[in-house]
Amino acid sequence: MMTEIPAVRGFIRMCTDGWEQGWHERNGGNLTYRMKPEEVEQCRPFFTAPREWNSMGVQADNLKSEYFITTGSGKFLRNVQDDPEHNIGIVEINDTGDSWRIVWGLENGARPTSEFPSHFMNHSVRKAATNGAYRVIYHAHTPSLIAMTYIMPLTARDFTRALWQSATECPVVFPGGVGVVPWMVPGGADIAMATSELMKKYDAAVWAHHGLFVSGPDYDITFGLMHTIEKAAQIYMLAITAGGGKIRQTITDDNLRAIAKEFGVELNEEFLN
Template sequence: MLVTDTEFVQGFIRLTDDAFRKGWHERNGGNLSYRIKDEEIEAVKDQLAQPKEWLPIGVSVPNLANEYFLVTGTGRYMRNVILKPEENIGIAKIDAKGENYAVVWGLTVGHHPTSEFPTHLMNHSIKKELTNGVNRVIYHAHPTNIIALTFVLPLNDKEFTHELWEMATEDPVIFPEGIGVVPWMVPGGSEIAKATSKLMQKYNIVVWAHHGMFCSGKDFDEAFGLMDTAEKAAEICVKVRSMGGKKQTISDQNFRDLARDFKINLNEDFLD
């Protein structure tokens, strides 16, 4: 079976295409990575090159040593992934120390993973540890309404989360732990990677002010679903504000009733 025909690559491609059609990936904006399962690598190992050039990650992720990641390429467009996968996505192997990577398949144009690869790997490292290896997807996009709200909502976890929880009854069920918010920082470097991974220790959704959003999930459906749900809540919020603001809303007691009946651990720190 060709690498591009495998279920995990097809799932990866589907997410990139669905997300582009949502309008979350202008030009080369956004990126996606997936920590590949051992059995998935075994199925395609004969098609992977031997590492030739090891490049520094820029951060140390020892618990990801010898792991393989499917990742979008630097400067590549999400809209082109479905058309020419081998040019736009690739498989990278992490070395035995968790300090360097080598491309072993794909990325035939550009040759390098996304510039956000250090941020992805730091968050994979955190989520692998916290979920006992269950979470495998890190996804970054530029959803319009989330970005718009970072210009009008307070840039703190509690107020940003509470505002989105109020927008639809399902929202606190989908992200009961809340949402983290990183103030504006230069993307692509170790500082924003560290700030994001710190918040990923508590949340599966992190907003980058005036930039976009990061989500972590166990699979492609969960990561895409988190992005989609948060962005829809933001769209409702934008519309409510454009109509003059809230006249009624879901109360904190309503949230507690919801948590009781749906048996979810709602973050009480975000309620009054």
């Protein structure tokens, strides 16, 4: 069965994990995975007759003829585990890198997530930036981080510092910091391009008043990045609320540098004083 193949099984589990965290109300959030060639071959016996090609409105040379597992547009992540064939699918990219077609799943006229252009462009950027190592793009509606976007300046420096100082593990998990995209209409080429510019530098981008967009080499690392950032945001919002808008003490810049030295990571110095 297709659902017993590790790449597909891991994809389904990540959808379920995100739902159980409360990040995917209704049809909120989406996930894509760029498959390894050997995973494509494992899945190929279960492919159905290819459907029509669909233009994305964006193009990437380094993703020509790749295959992606993707959640479906308008689909509820809570339903993926029970009915994967109707809620997720595998798409093939054409040899010019600008269109997709479904080769498995997304039955009864379903389509890839409406955010697929954003995912696609960010897969292209992260593949180039990591020499092909990064394969997962994940977007979720993380409530505490969304709340932060209503009260903080929408800058990478402000968000990175607040998150780094909210939990000791944060500078280790995302030493490069996080980018911030101002509010934009979701699902189109504009937000795809704006996010991909940030993802040239960062593993994560905050979407103001909307959620979080993260990337990573595998399901565990990518989900862990989302989880860590949202947990830090929750700690920050609890502290700022309990303190009446004031923080009495925090992790200092020297503390952050000490953490980086101990764990062998290089912090983005532009976010330190």
